[in-house]
Amino acid sequence: MLRLAPLLFVWICAFGQPNAYDQPYRPQYHFSPRVDWTNDPNGLVYFDGEYHLFYQYNPFGDVWGHMSWGHAVSRDMMHWQELPVALPEENGIMIFTGSTVVDEGNTSGFCANGKPCLVAVYTGHTPGAAGRPALQTQNLAYSNDHGRTWTKYSGNPVLNLHLSDFRDPHVFWSNAARRWTMAVALPDDHKVLIYGSGNLKTWERLSEFGPAGATGGQWECPILMEIPLEGKPRQTRWVLKVGLNPGGLQGGSGEQYFVGRFDGARFANDNPPSATLWTDYGKDCYCALPFNGMPRGEAPVMIGWMNNWQYAAQVPTQPWRGQMTIPRRLHLKSTTEGLRLVQEPVDALQRLRGSHFAWHGDDMAELNRALAAVRWSSFELRSAVVPDGAGELGWRLLAGGGKSVTVGFGAGQLFVDRTHSGIADFSKDFPARTSAPLPKGRAPLEFTILVDRSTVEVFAQGGQVAMTNLVYPPAGAQALEFYSVGGKPRRIGVDVWELKP
Numbered sequence: 001m002l003r004l005a006p007l008l009f010v011w012i013c014a015f016g017q018p019n020a021y022d023q024p025y026r027p028q029y030h031f032s033p034r035v036d037w038t039n040d041p042n043g044l045v046y047f048d049g050e051y052h053l054f055y056q057y058n059p060f061g062d063v064w065g066h067m068s069w070g071h072a073v074s075r076d077m078m079h080w081q082e083l084p085v086a087l088p089e090e091n092g093i094m095i096f097t098g099s100t101v102v103d104e105g106n107t108s109g110f111c112a113n114g115k116p117c118l119v120a121v122y123t124g125h126t127p128g129a130a131g132r133p134a135l136q137t138q139n140l141a142y143s144n145d146h147g148r149t150w151t152k153y154s155g156n157p158v159l160n161l162h163l164s165d166f167r168d169p170h171v172f173w174s175n176a177a178r179r180w181t182m183a184v185a186l187p188d189d190h191k192v193l194i195y196g197s198g199n200l201k202t203w204e205r206l207s208e209f210g211p212a213g214a215t216g217g218q219w220e221c222p223i224l225m226e227i228p229l230e231g232k233p234r235q236t237r238w239v240l241k242v243g244l245n246p247g248g249l250q251g252g253s254g255e256q257y258f259v260g261r262f263d264g265a266r267f268a269n270d271n272p273p274s275a276t277l278w279t280d281y282g283k284d285c286y287c288a289l290p291f292n293g294m295p296r297g298e299a300p301v302m303i304g305w306m307n308n309w310q311y312a313a314q315v316p317t318q319p320w321r322g323q324m325t326i327p328r329r330l331h332l333k334s335t336t337e338g339l340r341l342v343q344e345p346v347d348a349l350q351r352l353r354g355s356h357f358a359w360h361g362d363d364m365a366e367l368n369r370a371l372a373a374v375r376w377s378s379f380e381l382r383s384a385v386v387p388d389g390a391g392e393l394g395w396r397l398l399a400g401g402g403k404s405v406t407v408g409f410g411a412g413q414l415f416v417d418r419t420h421s422g423i424a425d426f427s428k429d430f431p432a433r434t435s436a437p438l439p440k441g442r443a444p445l446e447f448t449i450l451v452d453r454s455t456v457e458v459f460a461q462g463g464q465v466a467m468t469n470l471v472y473p474p475a476g477a478q479a480l481e482f483y484s485v486g487g488k489p490r491r492i493g494v495d496v497w498e499l500k501p
């Protein structure tokens with residue numbers, strides 16, 4: 001044993017703690033950090049064949065604090081390699097949410113050897129102290145080695161309004177205006193300010209948007225993005241997405257969006273200011289961010305933090321807390337009510353498919369007998385069904401030990417019920433039944449459900465409705481069952497794939 005000890009030591013150093021990603025609630029195909037706390041995704045950017053995911057990270061514990069940017073890279077948005085912290089808290093200034101751009105033309109002067117470099121734009125947060133309020137300013141850091149090492153700009157901050165709440169810059173290159181554009185939040189005023197810059201260092205204020213829509217809490221994580229219309233990839237419209245905490249649709253944090261036009265300086269809402277549209281109808285999708293620098297012709301892809309500020313610090317996972325949603329491809333769909341955001345899991349997910357269960361027919365009892373063989377805790381389920389008068393129908397997932405999660409349809413609503421899903425008593429706000437009105441007039445009902453041990457993401461009617469919720473089922477709860485109350489559902493079609501870690 002003594003002779004084996006050094007070998008074991010080398011193995012642990014090389015590969016980390018054995019089974020580091022195999023704890024009971026550890027998502028298998030969603031990103032979560034090996035240890036410690038994460039919240040918002042930050043600085044998502046595609047550069048030279050790599051997707052970069054930065055994220056709000058506390059390197060010293062599993063609750064919020066010492067905010068820094070953690071870092072992971074991937075070639076397919078599915079397999080992530082965690083790298084050392086990219087931007088650490090320093091001199092008492094925490095690194096809050098922000099974005100990363102590829103500076104192709106060295107507009108910033110930060111890029112070396114005539115090559116493009118990465119520039120991060122983030123909020124520096126100095127906590128308040130006796131007699132001094134907190135301060136939030138916008139700052140830069142750059143990297144000339146594909147994000148492996150970073151230098152904070154010596155001229156920071158680049159934008160200072162001397163405010164305690166002024167944060168979360170979303171920066172991108174505007175083709176219309178031929179300059180960098182920043183959307184940044186004034187959280188308590190329910191406003192998004194829009195700035196322009198030729199060099200990322202000096203910023204000119206162009207316009208503001210808000211208040212509008214939901215204003216029940218602070219506005220955070222604004223995103224201004226150009227989204228293609230379904231079936232007409234050359235036509236686009238702009239979406240301004242805003243996080244809200246509290247005051248989200250299902251309580252706590254949630255996100256709304258506005259659809260409109262952006263002329264390079266000003267965002268004009270297509271809808272009346274009172275109209276409120278929600279990006280996700282579950283409790284657990286917040287501060288979603290799209291990738292900058294996506295390869296030409298690729299649809300925008302967004303990742304969110306899968307949690308809610310109501311109980312993020314209490315969720316029963318360790319040694320990590322917090323994970324990201326599946327990357328979601330975006331487009332806008334024309335509906336009778338106007339343009340609506342559509343979200344679908346990226347195609348790369350299909351490459352993780354393993355064992356497959358498929359069934360088509362009308363006999364529910366026969367389906368459930370066949371499903372007895374399906375016992376997975378990380379899977380993708382796609383199904384379509386003609387309800388035919390059924391008052392309610394759907395799926396019971398992660399069932400066992402008297403608990404289950406219900407994903408169902410009833411009274412024109414899609415719902416996810418986690419009130420009896422397992423551990424739910426760590427916060428009074430956790431047990432919940434979240435619901436969403438379903439777009440009318442399309443039978444059969446179609447939906448995709450992604451389950452990953454402790455996460456349930458539902459995409460209904462081709463992605464027009466997304467619903468993201470966390471669950472903490474009992475050990476071994478893996479049974480899957482179709483149910484219906486009243487009526488007789490017909491033409492049930494279901495495909496389930498186990499997804500590989």
Ligand code: FRU
Nearest residue numbers: 040056067096097220221287
């Ligand atoms: C949103 C948020 C951001 C802020 C960050 C701090 O979840 O509050 O507004 O930049 O988290 O961690």
